[in-house]
Amino acid sequence: MAELISPAISSLDGYIEDCSYEVTVGPPSRGHRHGTKPLVEADPTWYERLNRQDWHEEAWRDPWVFPDPNGDGWHMLVTARASHGPAAGRGVIGHARSADLLNWEVRPPLTRSVGFGHLEVPQVAVIDGQPLLLFCTNPGSDPIWIVPGPSLTGPWDMKLARPVRCPDLYAPRLVRDATGSWYLIGFVAIFSPAGVGPREGAMRERPFPPRFP
Numbered sequence: 001m002a003e004l005i006s007p008a009i010s011s012l013d014g015y016i017e018d019c020s021y022e023v024t025v026g027p028p029s030r031g032h033r034h035g036t037k038p039l040v041e042a043d044p045t046w047y048e049r050l051n052r053q054d055w056h057e058e059a060w061r062d063p064w065v066f067p068d069p070n071g072d073g074w075h076m077l078v079t080a081r082a083s084h085g086p087a088a089g090r091g092v093i094g095h096a097r098s099a100d101l102l103n104w105e106v107r108p109p110l111t112r113s114v115g116f117g118h119l120e121v122p123q124v125a126v127i128d129g130q131p132l133l134l135f136c137t138n139p140g141s142d143p144i145w146i147v148p149g150p151s152l153t154g155p156w157d158m159k160l161a162r163p164v165r166c167p168d169l170y171a172p173r174l175v176r177d178a179t180g181s182w183y184l185i186g187f188v189a190i191f192s193p194a195g196v197g198p199r200e201g202a203m204r205e206r207p208f209p210p211r212f213p
Contacts, residue, residue, distance in 0.1 A: 040076065040096050043106040047080050047094060054087040055117070060094065062121045065101070069152050073099040077122040082113045091116035091137065093156065111147075114158040119145075121171045124152045127182055127208070134164075136171050143170050143189060166206050174208060182208040 042049055042060040050058040062079040080094030092109035111119070111133075119135040126132070133147040133156050142163030149156045164184075166172070172186025188202040 039102075040078075040104045040106060042080060042094070044083055046083055046106075046108050047092075048083050048090060055081060055090075059091070059118045064121075064123050066124065066152065068097075073097060074101055075153060076104065077110070077124065079118055079120050079122065080109060081118060082109065085113050088117055089113055089115040091118040093119055093122050093133070093135070093154075110154040111156045111158050114161075116158075121173075123174055125174045125182075126152065127174070132174075134172075134174060142167070144172060144184075144186075164209075169204060169206060172206075184208050 040063075042058065047060065048055065048058070059079050059081045064077040066075055066077075067073075068075060074097065076096040076098070078094030078096065080092050081090040082092050084090075090113045092113050093111045095107040095110045096104045097107055098104045116137045119137060121136050123134045124131065125134070131149050131152050133149060133154070135145055135147075136143050137145065142165070144164040144166055145161050146164050147156050147158060147161045166184055166186075168189055169184055169186040170189040172184040174182055175185050176182050183205045184207075185203065185205045188204050
Protein backbone atom coordinates (compact mmCIF):
# COMPACT_ATOMS: atom_id res chain seq x y z
CA MET A 1 0.00 0.00 0.00
CA ALA A 2 1.07 3.56 -0.67
CA GLU A 3 -0.32 7.04 -0.13
CA LEU A 4 0.12 9.79 -2.72
CA ILE A 5 -0.54 13.38 -1.66
CA SER A 6 -1.21 15.69 -4.59
CA PRO A 7 -2.63 19.18 -5.19
CA ALA A 8 -6.32 19.52 -6.03
CA ILE A 9 -6.42 22.69 -8.10
CA SER A 10 -9.29 24.79 -9.37
CA SER A 11 -8.54 27.52 -11.89
CA LEU A 12 -10.29 30.49 -13.44
CA ASP A 13 -9.10 32.51 -16.45
CA GLY A 14 -5.70 30.85 -16.32
CA TYR A 15 -5.12 31.66 -12.65
CA ILE A 16 -5.01 29.26 -9.73
CA GLU A 17 -8.12 30.07 -7.73
CA ASP A 18 -7.40 27.75 -4.84
CA CYS A 19 -5.23 24.74 -4.16
CA SER A 20 -5.87 22.17 -1.45
CA TYR A 21 -4.57 18.61 -1.16
CA GLU A 22 -6.08 15.21 -1.68
CA VAL A 23 -4.69 11.77 -0.90
CA THR A 24 -4.74 8.66 -3.07
CA VAL A 25 -4.57 5.36 -1.18
CA GLY A 26 -3.58 1.98 -2.60
CA PRO A 27 -1.12 0.51 -5.11
CA PRO A 28 0.09 3.14 -7.61
CA SER A 29 -1.85 1.60 -10.51
CA ARG A 30 -5.14 1.07 -8.60
CA GLY A 31 -5.26 3.85 -6.03
CA HIS A 32 -8.44 5.71 -5.10
CA ARG A 33 -9.11 9.10 -3.61
CA HIS A 34 -9.65 9.06 0.14
CA GLY A 35 -12.71 11.04 1.22
CA THR A 36 -14.40 13.96 -0.50
CA LYS A 37 -13.01 16.92 1.42
CA PRO A 38 -9.67 18.65 0.91
CA LEU A 39 -6.88 17.08 2.91
CA VAL A 40 -5.12 20.33 3.86
CA GLU A 41 -6.22 23.91 3.26
CA ALA A 42 -4.53 27.19 4.11
CA ASP A 43 -5.58 28.57 7.50
CA PRO A 44 -6.23 32.33 7.17
CA THR A 45 -4.97 32.78 10.73
CA TRP A 46 -1.47 32.58 9.29
CA TYR A 47 -1.74 32.23 5.52
CA GLU A 48 -3.00 34.36 2.67
CA ARG A 49 -6.06 33.05 0.84
CA LEU A 50 -6.97 34.01 -2.72
CA ASN A 51 -6.88 37.81 -3.06
CA ARG A 52 -5.98 38.97 -6.54
CA GLN A 53 -5.52 42.52 -5.38
CA ASP A 54 -2.38 41.31 -3.58
CA TRP A 55 -1.25 38.23 -5.57
CA HIS A 56 -2.25 36.44 -8.75
CA GLU A 57 -2.96 33.06 -7.13
CA GLU A 58 -3.45 31.33 -3.83
CA ALA A 59 0.01 30.00 -3.01
CA TRP A 60 -0.70 26.72 -1.22
CA ARG A 61 1.03 23.97 -3.19
CA ASP A 62 4.20 21.89 -3.76
CA PRO A 63 3.81 19.62 -0.70
CA TRP A 64 6.98 18.04 0.67
CA VAL A 65 6.06 15.32 3.19
CA PHE A 66 8.60 13.62 5.44
CA PRO A 67 8.60 11.62 8.70
CA ASP A 68 9.27 13.42 11.94
CA PRO A 69 12.95 12.93 12.90
CA ASN A 70 11.88 11.71 16.35
CA GLY A 71 9.24 9.31 15.07
CA ASP A 72 6.29 11.56 15.98
CA GLY A 73 4.16 11.38 12.84
CA TRP A 74 4.66 13.38 9.66
CA HIS A 75 5.41 16.91 8.50
CA MET A 76 4.24 18.69 5.34
CA LEU A 77 6.05 21.74 3.97
CA VAL A 78 4.05 23.91 1.57
CA THR A 79 4.65 26.85 -0.76
CA ALA A 80 2.61 29.53 1.02
CA ARG A 81 2.24 33.26 1.68
CA ALA A 82 1.77 35.03 5.00
CA SER A 83 -1.56 36.66 5.76
CA HIS A 84 0.02 40.07 6.36
CA GLY A 85 2.94 42.24 5.30
CA PRO A 86 3.95 43.89 2.01
CA ALA A 87 2.13 42.04 -0.77
CA ALA A 88 5.21 41.45 -2.93
CA GLY A 89 7.19 39.81 -0.12
CA ARG A 90 4.89 37.50 1.84
CA GLY A 91 6.42 34.19 0.77
CA VAL A 92 6.82 31.66 3.61
CA ILE A 93 7.19 27.91 4.12
CA GLY A 94 3.81 26.63 5.27
CA HIS A 95 3.63 23.76 7.74
CA ALA A 96 1.19 21.01 8.68
CA ARG A 97 1.47 17.90 10.86
CA SER A 98 -0.19 14.49 10.87
CA ALA A 99 -0.08 11.24 12.81
CA ASP A 100 -1.41 9.10 9.94
CA LEU A 101 -1.06 11.05 6.64
CA LEU A 102 -4.86 11.31 6.44
CA ASN A 103 -5.68 13.84 9.16
CA TRP A 104 -3.64 17.05 9.13
CA GLU A 105 -3.34 20.03 11.43
CA VAL A 106 -2.17 23.28 9.84
CA ARG A 107 0.53 25.00 11.89
CA PRO A 108 2.20 28.42 11.73
CA PRO A 109 4.82 28.90 9.00
CA LEU A 110 8.37 27.69 9.61
CA THR A 111 9.87 30.89 8.18
CA ARG A 112 9.19 34.60 8.34
CA SER A 113 8.47 36.64 5.24
CA VAL A 114 11.61 38.57 4.29
CA GLY A 115 10.90 39.78 0.77
CA PHE A 116 10.37 36.70 -1.41
CA GLY A 117 7.06 36.61 -3.27
CA HIS A 118 6.87 32.85 -2.79
CA LEU A 119 9.17 29.97 -1.79
CA GLU A 120 8.43 27.20 -4.28
CA VAL A 121 9.00 23.43 -4.23
CA PRO A 122 10.52 23.28 -0.73
CA GLN A 123 12.60 20.30 0.37
CA VAL A 124 14.63 19.49 3.47
CA ALA A 125 17.62 17.15 3.72
CA VAL A 126 20.59 16.49 5.97
CA ILE A 127 23.87 16.70 4.05
CA ASP A 128 27.19 16.08 5.81
CA GLY A 129 25.38 16.44 9.13
CA GLN A 130 23.84 19.82 8.28
CA PRO A 131 20.03 20.18 7.91
CA LEU A 132 19.22 22.26 4.83
CA LEU A 133 16.07 23.85 3.40
CA LEU A 134 15.99 24.13 -0.40
CA PHE A 135 13.50 26.32 -2.28
CA CYS A 136 13.02 28.25 -5.53
CA THR A 137 11.85 31.77 -6.24
CA ASN A 138 11.54 33.33 -9.66
CA PRO A 139 12.68 36.98 -9.60
CA GLY A 140 16.28 37.69 -10.62
CA SER A 141 19.07 35.47 -11.90
CA ASP A 142 19.35 33.15 -8.85
CA PRO A 143 16.18 31.02 -8.70
CA ILE A 144 17.50 28.36 -6.27
CA TRP A 145 18.20 29.15 -2.62
CA ILE A 146 19.28 27.18 0.44
CA VAL A 147 19.09 27.83 4.18
CA PRO A 148 20.94 25.99 6.99
CA GLY A 149 19.06 25.19 10.19
CA PRO A 150 19.31 23.26 13.44
CA SER A 151 16.96 20.43 12.38
CA LEU A 152 14.74 19.27 9.50
CA THR A 153 11.83 21.08 11.14
CA GLY A 154 13.72 24.34 11.56
CA PRO A 155 13.42 26.99 12.70
CA TRP A 156 14.74 28.41 9.44
CA ASP A 157 16.33 31.86 9.66
CA MET A 158 15.77 33.38 6.24
CA LYS A 159 18.49 35.94 6.89
CA LEU A 160 20.89 33.01 6.34
CA ALA A 161 19.43 32.16 2.92
CA ARG A 162 21.91 32.21 0.07
CA PRO A 163 21.57 31.49 -3.64
CA VAL A 164 22.81 28.29 -5.23
CA ARG A 165 24.76 28.98 -8.44
CA CYS A 166 22.86 26.67 -10.79
CA PRO A 167 21.23 29.21 -13.15
CA ASP A 168 20.27 26.52 -15.66
CA LEU A 169 18.02 24.62 -13.20
CA TYR A 170 14.58 25.29 -11.74
CA ALA A 171 12.54 23.38 -9.16
CA PRO A 172 15.29 20.81 -8.48
CA ARG A 173 15.31 18.03 -5.92
CA LEU A 174 18.25 16.90 -3.83
CA VAL A 175 18.89 13.24 -4.66
CA ARG A 176 21.62 10.94 -3.32
CA ASP A 177 23.04 8.27 -5.61
CA ALA A 178 24.26 4.76 -4.73
CA THR A 179 27.74 6.06 -3.84
CA GLY A 180 26.35 8.60 -1.36
CA SER A 181 27.00 11.62 -3.58
CA TRP A 182 24.33 14.33 -3.72
CA TYR A 183 22.90 15.86 -6.90
CA LEU A 184 20.39 18.52 -7.85
CA ILE A 185 17.99 17.13 -10.47
CA GLY A 186 15.52 19.61 -11.91
CA PHE A 187 13.93 21.24 -14.92
CA VAL A 188 15.98 23.25 -17.38
CA ALA A 189 15.29 26.89 -16.52
CA ILE A 190 13.74 29.35 -18.97
CA PHE A 191 14.27 33.07 -18.35
CA SER A 192 11.75 35.63 -19.56
CA PRO A 193 10.66 39.18 -18.68
CA ALA A 194 8.12 37.63 -16.31
CA GLY A 195 10.81 35.72 -14.40
CA VAL A 196 12.23 32.22 -14.54
CA GLY A 197 10.39 28.94 -14.84
CA PRO A 198 10.83 25.32 -15.97
CA ARG A 199 11.04 24.11 -19.55
CA GLU A 200 8.44 21.37 -19.79
CA GLY A 201 9.91 17.91 -20.33
CA ALA A 202 13.56 19.01 -20.20
CA MET A 203 15.58 18.01 -17.12
CA ARG A 204 19.20 18.21 -16.03
CA GLU A 205 21.38 17.26 -13.06
CA ARG A 206 24.19 19.07 -11.29
CA PRO A 207 26.51 17.87 -8.47
CA PHE A 208 25.79 19.26 -5.01
CA PRO A 209 27.16 21.28 -3.36
CA PRO A 210 27.69 23.65 -6.26
CA ARG A 211 29.52 26.98 -5.97
CA PHE A 212 28.06 29.43 -3.48
CA PRO A 213 28.57 33.21 -3.69
